[in-house]
Amino acid sequence: MAGKSGKTTRKTKKTPRVMIVLGSKSDLPVIEGMYALLERFGLSYGVEVASAHRQPQKLKRIITASEKGGTEIFVAAAGMAAHLPGVMASMTGKPVIGIPVASGPLMGIDALLSIVQMPPGVPVATVAVGSAGARNAACLAARMLALKDAKVAAAVEDYRKELARGGR
Numbered sequence: 001m002a003g004k005s006g007k008t009t010r011k012t013k014k015t016p017r018v019m020i021v022l023g024s025k026s027d028l029p030v031i032e033g034m035y036a037l038l039e040r041f042g043l044s045y046g047v048e049v050a051s052a053h054r055q056p057q058k059l060k061r062i063i064t065a066s067e068k069g070g071t072e073i074f075v076a077a078a079g080m081a082a083h084l085p086g087v088m089a090s091m092t093g094k095p096v097i098g099i100p101v102a103s104g105p106l107m108g109i110d111a112l113l114s115i116v117q118m119p120p121g122v123p124v125a126t127v128a129v130g131s132a133g134a135r136n137a138a139c140l141a142a143r144m145l146a147l148k149d150a151k152v153a154a155a156v157e158d159y160r161k162e163l164a165r166g167g168r
């Protein structure tokens with residue numbers, strides 16, 4: 001699991017409610033803004049790096065272990081061809097939120113189109129490119145879990161009120 005420093009040093013003992021998977025360590029800065037939000041919403045999270053292209057077996061192991069442990073939402077951040085979120089959605093029936101990363105010469109247009117254009121039956125909830133999308137992935141995960149968790153729902157409403165007061 002990655003801490004705020006972006007180093008993959010902390011390991012969580014309990015399987016997190018939200019599992020974030022990155023296509024590469026180079027994607028870590030993009031998701032930094034998620035940590036404070038997920039903590040504010042009271043959601044446990046884990047961060048793993050597993051490329052769909054370079055490490056498909058590792059990715060499968062992460063999905064299997066996370067599902068077994070009770071992870072409820074998966075988030076995937078990837079750039080360039082960005083098959084990671086779609087491949088994850090093929091491996092789990094849990095919701096997958098995809099964050100396009102602007103890591104290649106096409107500045108994220110490639111990742112955005114790749115992630116958003118899933119075939120029918122295998123959905124990926126695609127958010128905006130980059131760190132704004134990452135923050136919305138945290139908010140969307142919280143809104144999904146708020147449907148059955150009153151504490152999370154209260155935290156989401158508290159955040160919405162802060163935004164209405166001019167917060168960001």
Ligand code: RP5
Pocket residue numbers: 022023024025026027051077078079080081082101103
């Ligand atoms: C994607 O290719 C990753 O998600 C990353 O955004 C991009 C470049 O990966 P690296 O070459 O930096 O590992 O799979």
